[in-house]
Amino acid sequence: xxxxxxxxxxxxxxxxxxxxxxxxxxxxxxxxxxxxxxxxxxxxxxxxxxxxxxxxxxxxxxxxxxxxxxxxxxxxxxxxxxxxxxxxxxxxxxxxxxxxxxxxxxxxxxxxxxxxxxxxxxxxxxxxxxxxxxxxxxxxxxxxxxxxxxxxxxxxxxxxxxxxxxxxxxxxxxxxxxxxxxxxxxxxxxxxxxxxxxxxxxxxxxxxxxxxxxxxxxxxxxxxxxxxxxxxxxxxxxxxxxxxxxxxxxxxxxxxxxxxxxxxxxxx
Amino acid sequence: xxxxxxxxxxxxxxxxxxxxxxxxxxxxxxxxxxxxxxxxxxxxxxxxxxxxxxxxxxxxxxxxxxxxxxxxxxxxxxxxxxxxxxxxxxxxxxxxxxxxxxxxxxxxxxxxxxxxxxxxxxxxxxxxxxxxxxxxxxxxxxxxxxxxxxxxxxxxxxxxxxxxxxxxxxxxxxxxxxxxxxxxxxxxxxxxxxxxxxxxxxxxxxxxxxxxxxxxxxxxxxxxxxxxxxxxxxxxxxxxxxxxxxxxxxxxxxxxxxxxxxxxxxxxxxxxxxxxxxxxxxxxxxxxxxxxxxxxxxxxxxxxxxxxxxxxxxxxxxxxxxxxxxxxxxxxxxxxxxxxxxxxxxxxxxxxxxxxxxxxxxxxxxxxxxxxxxxxxxxxxxxxxxxxxxxxxxxxxxxxxxxxxxxxxxxxxxxxxxxxxxxxxxxxxxxxxxxxxxxxxxxxxxxxxxxxxxxxxxxxxxxxxxxxxxxxxxxxxxxxxxxxxxxxxxxxxxxxxxxxxxxxxxxxxxxxxxxxxxxxxxxxxxxxxxxxxxxxxxxxxxxxxxxxxxxxxxxxxxxxxxxxxxxxxxxxxxxxxxxxxxxxxxxxxxxxxxxxxxxxxxxxxxxxxxxxxxxxxxxxxxxxxxxxxxxxxxxxxxxxxxxxxxxxxxxxxxxxxx
Ligand SMILES: Nc1ncnc2c1ncn2[C@@H]1O[C@H](COP(=O)(O)OP(=O)(O)OP(=O)(O)O)[C@@H](O)[C@H]1O
Ligand SMILES: [Mg+2]
Numbered sequence: 001x002x003x004x005x006x007x008x009x010x011x012x013x014x015x016x017x018x019x020x021x022x023x024x025x026x027x028x029x030x031x032x033x034x035x036x037x038x039x040x041x042x043x044x045x046x047x048x049x050x051x052x053x054x055x056x057x058x059x060x061x062x063x064x065x066x067x068x069x070x071x072x073x074x075x076x077x078x079x080x081x082x083x084x085x086x087x088x089x090x091x092x093x094x095x096x097x098x099x100x101x102x103x104x105x106x107x108x109x110x111x112x113x114x115x116x117x118x119x120x121x122x123x124x125x126x127x128x129x130x131x132x133x134x135x136x137x138x139x140x141x142x143x144x145x146x147x148x149x150x151x152x153x154x155x156x157x158x159x160x161x162x163x164x165x166x167x168x169x170x171x172x173x174x175x176x177x178x179x180x181x182x183x184x185x186x187x188x189x190x191x192x193x194x195x196x197x198x199x200x201x202x203x204x205x206x207x208x209x210x211x212x213x214x215x216x217x218x219x220x221x222x223x224x225x226x227x228x229x230x231x232x233x234x235x236x237x238x239x240x241x242x243x244x245x246x247x248x249x250x251x252x253x254x255x256x257x258x259x260x261x262x263x264x265x266x267x268x
Numbered sequence: 269x270x271x272x273x274x275x276x277x278x279x280x281x282x283x284x285x286x287x288x289x290x291x292x293x294x295x296x297x298x299x300x301x302x303x304x305x306x307x308x309x310x311x312x313x314x315x316x317x318x319x320x321x322x323x324x325x326x327x328x329x330x331x332x333x334x335x336x337x338x339x340x341x342x343x344x345x346x347x348x349x350x351x352x353x354x355x356x357x358x359x360x361x362x363x364x365x366x367x368x369x370x371x372x373x374x375x376x377x378x379x380x381x382x383x384x385x386x387x388x389x390x391x392x393x394x395x396x397x398x399x400x401x402x403x404x405x406x407x408x409x410x411x412x413x414x415x416x417x418x419x420x421x422x423x424x425x426x427x428x429x430x431x432x433x434x435x436x437x438x439x440x441x442x443x444x445x446x447x448x449x450x451x452x453x454x455x456x457x458x459x460x461x462x463x464x465x466x467x468x469x470x471x472x473x474x475x476x477x478x479x480x481x482x483x484x485x486x487x488x489x490x491x492x493x494x495x496x497x498x499x500x501x502x503x504x505x506x507x508x509x510x511x512x513x514x515x516x517x518x519x520x521x522x523x524x525x526x527x528x529x530x531x532x533x534x535x536x537x538x539x540x541x542x543x544x545x546x547x548x549x550x551x552x553x554x555x556x557x558x559x560x561x562x563x564x565x566x567x568x569x570x571x572x573x574x575x576x577x578x579x580x581x582x583x584x585x586x587x588x589x590x591x592x593x594x595x596x597x598x599x600x601x602x603x604x605x606x607x608x609x610x611x612x613x614x615x616x617x618x619x620x621x622x623x624x625x626x627x628x629x630x631x632x633x634x635x636x637x638x639x640x641x642x643x644x645x646x647x648x649x650x651x652x653x654x655x656x657x658x659x660x661x662x663x664x665x666x667x668x669x670x671x672x673x674x675x676x677x678x679x680x681x682x683x684x685x686x687x688x689x690x691x692x693x694x695x696x697x698x699x700x701x702x703x704x705x706x707x708x709x710x711x712x713x714x715x716x717x718x719x720x721x722x723x724x725x726x727x728x729x730x731x732x733x734x735x736x737x738x739x740x741x742x743x744x745x746x747x748x749x750x751x752x753x754x755x756x757x758x759x760x761x762x763x764x765x766x767x768x769x770x771x772x773x774x775x776x777x778x779x780x781x782x783x784x785x786x787x788x789x790x791x792x793x794x795x796x797x798x799x800x801x802x803x804x805x806x807x808x809x810x811x812x813x814x815x816x817x818x819x820x821x822x823x824x825x826x827x828x829x830x831x832x833x834x835x836x837x838x839x840x841x842x843x844x845x846x847x848x849x850x851x852x853x854x855x856x857x858x859x860x861x862x863x864x865x866x867x868x869x870x871x872x873x874x875x876x877x878x879x880x881x882x883x884x885x886x887x888x889x890x891x892x893x894x895x896x897x898x899x900x901x902x903x904x905x906x907x908x909x910x911x912x913x914x915x916x917x918x919x920x921x922x923x924x925x926x
């Protein structure tokens with residue numbers, strides 16, 4: 001596969017916390033319009049890798065390419081504008097805003113950036129928002145089935161719902177690649193299935209050009225929806241490949257997956 | 269020369285005791301105690317009360333104040349205040365301890381008498397014995413300071429590092445929940461830490477009193493120096509804090525040695541020393557691009573999980589649900605009522621009350637700047653009074669000395685404050701909330717002692733007179749001018765809050781990582797808000813000067829600014845109406861007390877302002893929000909009742925029909 005087909009590439013990323021090597025020479029590629037899984041036991045370095053890719057954490061070595069452009073030294077807010085969005089394992093929501101406002105803000109930052117400043121002096125805050133915005137925001141709310149929550153302040157939500165809000169906010173940025181850090185944890189079985197379906201749908205939808213990099217402990221789901229999977233352990237990339245390859249990999253089995261998990265997923 | 273160095277070491281030693289006390293408490297409780305200086309003053313004042321006013325012996329007084337009263341005060345404060353603060357936001361922590369620092373000196377004055385103290389004795393018997401060591405005189409007081417420093421710093425450091433107690437204290441830093449799992453009682457450890465901390469404060473206070481004078485203003489300076497050391501120590505390293513403390517003490521002495529003692533520059537330079545050290549530190553960090561966040565998230569996930577959610581969060585979310593389900597009238601009923609009252613008041617009042625009301629409306633504008641920078645921007649700036657001062661003093665200069673039209677001068681005053689705000693913002697914006705609070709506090713002190721003391725402003729102590737605009741010379745007319753400006757600014761702030769800018773500010777305030785990965789530049793947002801707030805504070809300061817018809821530099825003391833913040837936060841940091849109510853409260857309430865209550869009660873307003881700020885620990889939203897919510901809830905209930913009745917009326921006939 002040529003470099004043009006990759007929306008996000010991390011090359012030889014190394015990150016240390018004092019003596020601890022959280023990431024050791026990790027390389028990862030996310031092709032366009034696809035779902036890529038990233039799995040590994042607790043403390044493997046998955047969230048740290050997200051930090052390095054999104055620019056919030058500065059790695060000691062390695063580089064990051066976004067849409068063929070070197071963004072290694074680029075700030076997170078610039079990377080966001082260039083098409084990267086992410087969610088957080090510990091939700092990082094805005095305590096004063098409702099669910100809908102989260103999506104609206106993300107939409108405006110992406111598509112009507114000027115309003116960040118011009119609204120301060122203009123009367124637009126009491127005017128009706130433009131139809132295109134309402135449409136886009138409603139579409140995301142519908143996709144994630146959170147109509148019920150839309151007018152709620154986020155401080156009133158249970159953990160599972162806050163994950164949905166994180167995903168909704170990230171989708172509203174209309175990114176090319178979206179990094180999801182354990183979006184399913186805290187959701188019940190039904191919600192979890194619904195979100196997985198929605199994620200598959202946004203990637204296959206024709207009008208979006210979206211890829212997902214998905215960190216998830218629910219390995220069955222990851223194996224089911226990902227095109228390619230990376231396995232991290234103690235900061236090392238120990239395996240990568242298609243779901244089938246991962247299922248049958250002995251290293252992965254030994255390092256991470258219980259035998260049960262493997263046979264279960266192989267069965268379905 | 270040697271003598272000066274010895275004196276410098278004494279001063280540095282006192283700074284060292286203070287700064288290491290601050291660091292230890294910060295390390296073990298996550299709270300930077302802004303009231304440290306006030307506690308020091310309180311205990312030193314108690315010592316004076318016992319020793320001089322009641323003629324008790326030195327030993328008895330020292331034991332009573334240091335060994336009995338100081339730890340008792342610490343334990344009391346722990347149970348009354350500090351234990352609620354552990355998982356609060358930085359703002360709440362800073363404001364609550366600032367509230368304490370406002371209230372304590374006033375309590376001391378009320379308890380121990382309002383007398384002017386010229387000389388305060390130390391722990392050495394009078395007359396102070398002087399030793400000659402190698403031809404250099406050293407006083408007994410100085411010897412006592414050295415011994416105390418060695419005991420606190422060395423012994424304290426060793427205890428903390430190598431003993432069981434130290435281990436427990438350090439474990440607390442990471443997680444009280446874990447500590448309690450391992451069988452140590454975290455409450456007992458915390459109580460111990462606060463008792464020791466107030467003991468250090470008291471010791472520093474009693475030792476410092478003979479050198480700097482027993483006056484709460486001077487104690488603020490002592491703490492400014494200690495804060496500078498704490499900043500340089502990056503809030504954590506005791507050895508660095510101690511070293512910087514000594515360096516500042518010696519620097520101060522050398523200035524006294526090299527500069528003529530009669531020059532005004534000597535005293536100005538001395539007050540500037542802490543800020544110079546902070547400036548060096550800031551520039552050093554800017555160059556190295558070191559990340560200076562004060563991980564305010566103290567405690568582990570376990571702590572957060574077992575700690576019940578702050579009441580404020582739940583209540584505010586309830587309120588938001590209410591808001592969402594409410595009509596326009598219900599939502600804005602509060603502001604409308606207050607606006608109407610504010611318009612009627614100038615007609616109802618006269619004389620001194622009306623004069624105060626005019627100033628209250630002008631002060632409301634300054635308070636809106638605090639609302640903007642702290643309430644919306646989430647930045648804990650303690651120097652808004654400095655911008656008000658710049659605006660006010662320059663308004664007077666331009667209007668009187670340069671004969672500008674006075675309202676134009678007010679605007680220009682604001683515009684002069686603006687770049688100063690941008691500069692402070694630029695220097696501090698990447699820092700964590702506590703650093704910002706510390707640095708803006710020392711900046712305010714610096715401006716107060718270096719810039720505002722210029723002859724052109726003080727005009728020989730008379731200040732500069734200002735004439736009101738010719739169309740509004742009476743108090744009543746100018747009250748409406750102030751109210752008009754206030755409403756303009758309030759509308760701007762309200763619009764900003766509701767706009768995309770306001771949403772983005774909320775994002776920046778509640779989660780920087782969240783905001784940045786969305787594409788919002790935290791630095792840009794904060795700088796703009798900082799600049800705007802400085803502009804508004806400058807304009808408010810200008811209006812205040814015109815309301816008072818004179819500009820006096822002494823009106824802009826840093827300490828007063830802290831009281832301002834305390835009042836605004838306790839009434840409501842996120843509400844424009846609260847800014848107006850705070851302005852009125854701040855000016856009218858003390859006058860009520862002095863008019864109707866005996867003089868012994870004169871400190872009551874300050875104590876209450878301080879207590880109000882301390883109350884923020886329990887009610888982070890402030891009283892206006894709190895009561896506004898209750899009010900709205902009642903309205904909503906009524907509305908619900910009405911609609912329920914309607915439904916009943918509609919459904920019951922149907923029920924009969926079937
Ligand atoms: N800021 C930090 N400072 C020090 N160590 C850190 C920091 N962040 C992460 N680590 C360490 O780096 C390692 C990798 O952490 P990371 O959070 O990336 O793991 P993870 O794979 O996301 O785990 P989980 O599945 O539990 O979320 C862990 O050992 C963690 O303790
Ligand atoms: Mg993680």
